[in-house]
Amino acid sequence: MATFEVENLSLHYLTRFGQKIHAVTDVSFTMEKGEILGIAGESGCGKSTLVNGLMGLFIPPLHLTSGDVRVAGESLMNRDPKDIRENVLSQKVSMIPQGAFNALNPTRKVKDIAFDVIHAHDHGEHTKKEIYERLEDRFDLFGMDTQRVLNSYPIELTAGERQRSVIGISTLLNPQMVIADEPTSALDVTTQKIVIRMIFDLLEKGIFNTMIFITHELPLLRHVADRIAIMYAGEFVEVGTTDQIVFDPRHPYTQALMGSVLSTNPEQKNKKPFTIEGAPPSLTQAIPGCRFAERCPKVRPECKVNIQSMRMVGDRQVRCDYAE
Amino acid sequence: MPNKSVHTFDVSNVSKIFGQGKNQTVAVDDVTLYVADEEIISIVGGSGCGKSVLAKMMLGLYPQTSGEFLYRGAPITDQRKHWSEVQSVFQDPFSCFNQFFTIRSQLKDAFGILPERLSRGEVEDRVDEALLAVNVTPKDIEGKYPFELSGGQMQRMLLARIFALKPRVLIADEPTSMVDACVRANILDYLMKLKEELKMTIVFITHDIGLAYYVSNRIFIMHEGKMVEMGEPDQIIQDPQSPHTVQLLDDIPDINRQWIKR
Numbered sequence: 023m024a025t026f027e028v029e030n031l032s033l034h035y036l037t038r039f040g041q042k043i044h045a046v047t048d049v050s051f052t053m054e055k056g057e058i059l060g061i062a063g064e065s066g067c068g069k070s071t072l073v074n075g076l077m078g079l080f081i082p083p084l085h086l087t088s089g090d091v092r093v094a095g096e097s098l099m100n101r102d103p104k105d106i107r108e109n110v111l112s113q114k115v116s117m118i119p120q121g122a123f124n125a126l127n128p129t130r131k132v133k134d135i136a137f138d139v140i141h142a143h144d145h146g147e148h149t150k151k152e153i154y155e156r157l158e159d160r161f162d163l164f165g166m167d168t169q170r171v172l173n174s175y176p177i178e179l180t181a182g183e184r185q186r187s188v189i190g191i192s193t194l195l196n197p198q199m200v201i202a203d204e205p206t207s208a209l210d211v212t213t214q215k216i217v218i219r220m221i222f223d224l225l226e227k228g229i230f231n232t233m234i235f236i237t238h239e240l241p242l243l244r245h246v247a248d249r250i251a252i253m254y255a256g257e258f259v260e261v262g263t264t265d266q267i268v269f270d271p272r273h274p275y276t277q278a279l280m281g282s283v284l285s286t287n288p289e290q291k292n293k294k295p296f297t298i299e300g301a302p303p304s305l306t307q308a309i310p311g312c313r314f315a316e317r318c319p320k321v322r323p324e325c326k327v328n329i330q331s332m333r334m335v336g337d338r339q340v341r342c343d344y345a346e
Numbered sequence: 347m348p349n350k351s352v353h354t355f356d357v358s359n360v361s362k363i364f365g366q367g368k369n370q371t372v373a374v375d376d377v378t379l380y381v382a383d384e385e386i387i388s389i390v391g392g393s394g395c396g397k398s399v400l401a402k403m404m405l406g407l408y409p410q411t412s413g414e415f416l417y418r419g420a421p422i423t424d425q426r427k428h429w430s431e432v433q434s435v436f437q438d439p440f441s442c443f444n445q446f447f448t449i450r451s452q453l454k455d456a457f458g459i460l461p462e463r464l465s466r467g468e469v470e471d472r473v474d475e476a477l478l479a480v481n482v483t484p485k486d487i488e489g490k491y492p493f494e495l496s497g498g499q500m501q502r503m504l505l506a507r508i509f510a511l512k513p514r515v516l517i518a519d520e521p522t523s524m525v526d527a528c529v530r531a532n533i534l535d536y537l538m539k540l541k542e543e544l545k546m547t548i549v550f551i552t553h554d555i556g557l558a559y560y561v562s563n564r565i566f567i568m569h570e571g572k573m574v575e576m577g578e579p580d581q582i583i584q585d586p587q588s589p590h591t592v593q594l595l596d597d598i599p600d601i602n603r604q605w606i607k608r
């Protein structure tokens with residue numbers, strides 16, 4: 023049995039005007055223990071929405087349309103958010119929401135925020151002192167000044183220290199799996215590297231073993247992920263190994279993404295980065311044909327009428343009838 | 347002959363110190379630079395090095411503690427007048443929009459800052475044009491409030507605002523940190539067209555030296571409040587002198603080079 027299974031997951035927002043926005047459509051994948059899956063795509067393509075859906079956290083206006091998500095065989099769908107918080111979050115799967123390091127409770131010290139996480143799941147088995155000791159031991163692994171960080175309020179820390187604290191706190195209960203939504207996107211390149219180093223350390227120490235890493239930076243995923251899924255307008259359009267996606271993309275959108283990466287390579291400087299005009303389709307109604315067709319440089323007349331399904335091209339999945 | 351030493355910005359020995367005594371932070375430390383008319387410069391550096399503080403001084407939001415800070419040869423005194431020429435895209439997109447009004451109405455309100463009066467139809471057209479430039483279908487944000495958009499979409503709204511306003515000088519603080527490579531390339535493309543058309547001067551603030559390399563005429567490397575290196579992009583990238591520049595280059599996750607071991 024796979025550690026994590028996602029089956030035809032579709033999600034929608036129900037707006038104030040009673041309109042449905044189909045933010046995620048028909049996403050399927052499975053993950054084995056030890057794997058890091060990267061998910062990349064345009065801003066607004068549904069990455070953060072997918073994260074909430076994967077955790078079974080349906081807080082209005084977000085709703086499940088259809089599909090299932092299972093962690094070690096246990097379904098997370100159609101459960102109460104309270105049940106998910108008490109029995110799944112932090113213990114089986116941890117979530118690091120986008121911008122979490124800017125959303126830490128400003129009135130509590132880091133050690134108290136962390137204490138609460140352990141205490142909530144401890145059922146009174148350990149004393150306060152034991153819990154604080156456990157915290158210190160764990161924070162010693164993070165390569166920061168443990169005492170200073172634990173005794174600080176969030177605003178007294180740098181963005182990098184705050185993000186490392188968030189990751190540390192989210193993994194205190196040794197979840198199997200971590201889902202991190204843009205954990206380094208707001209950080210500078212040097213701090214980003216430090217945070218990735220910490221994530222790798224935690225993986226090596228077995229504090230967690232499986233991870234979904236969401237970002238809009240494909241070059242970063244080249245160094246972090248084993249497999250990459252590319253998302254466009256709520257759908258996965260290509261899923262393959264990191265090398266396949268980065269060095270040999272087949273879906274026209276993945277090709278556009280890779281062709282527009284800016285680099286400090288002097289030879290590349292004079293090559294104009296690839297741009298695609300236009301915008302993704304509106305997700306309020308059914309879209310006939312391929313969702314990328316309007317902007318696709320390789321579009322054919324059939325693309326605008328034939329709905330594209332995932333198909334195997336070699337040993338990778340591509341949602342395009344004409345990809346070779 | 348016009349006075350040769352007058353540029354868009356002339357900054358001489360400027361420092362900005364926050365707090366006092368033990369709690370003092372020297373955010374900008376004795377910085378001297380100029381930004382020529384129609385030039386694109388980038389200020390690059392790690393977190394907390396003082397980039398945003400310098401940017402806010404260019405917008406007239408903070409007075410300097412010492413030194414001389416001139417816009418077109420004169421100190422910045424009248425903020426409103428300054429903002430009719432100098433506009434910005436700020437780092438945190440959510441703090442820049444009011445949560446209680448629709449995005450479109452706020453984009454339209456932005457025209458209030460301009461001295462010229464546009465007709466209602468002209469305003470609508472300019473807003474539509476600007477939205478398309480950042481790859482957003484106008485219909486898709488119709489009636490939406492800021493909290494109904496993703497972070498990257500909000501960042502694009504800030505840029506749309508700039509594209510609609512067409513300022514003379516643009517201070518862009520991490521303008522594309524939340525968008526993917528395609529959208530970034532598109533935004534930069536449009537910005538360059540706008541720059542040509544309006545003869546705009548642009549100051550980019552970023553930690554992404556790849557972005558700086560691609561867009562700028564000159565790059566400034568900042569570290570702990572000081573300018574540690576300055577030069578043309580090729581010179582900075584191919585022959586960096588400061589260890590801080592070397593570090594920034596080294597930390598970029600380039601696809602063609604080993605970056606970190608797992």
Ligand SMILES: Nc1ncnc2c1ncn2[C@@H]1O[C@H](COP(=O)(O)OP(=O)(O)OP(=O)(O)O)[C@@H](O)[C@H]1O
Nearest residue numbers: 035045065066067068069070071494495496497498
């Ligand atoms: N509360 C909401 N109500 C209605 N629509 C929403 C809401 N939150 C998000 N959306 C819409 O759902 C779509 C997906 O948003 P989501 O935040 O998942 O994107 P994302 O891929 O995470 O983007 P980013 O890279 O900018 O974080 C967008 O079109 C967005 O406008």
Ligand SMILES: Nc1ncnc2c1ncn2[C@@H]1O[C@H](COP(=O)(O)OP(=O)(O)OP(=O)(O)O)[C@@H](O)[C@H]1O
Nearest residue numbers: 210364365371373392393394395396397398399400
């Ligand atoms: N209003 C303020 N009051 C006190 N200190 C401040 C203020 N604004 C900035 N600082 C301090 O000045 C220094 C430089 O901050 P600045 O925001 O310019 O950094 P930055 O280079 O923009 O970093 P980042 O890449 O994280 O945005 C920091 O130490 C910061 O804490």
Ligand SMILES: [Mg+2]
Nearest residue numbers: 069070120496
């Ligand atoms: Mg998101």
Ligand SMILES: [Mg+2]
Nearest residue numbers: 397398437519
């Ligand atoms: Mg800043």
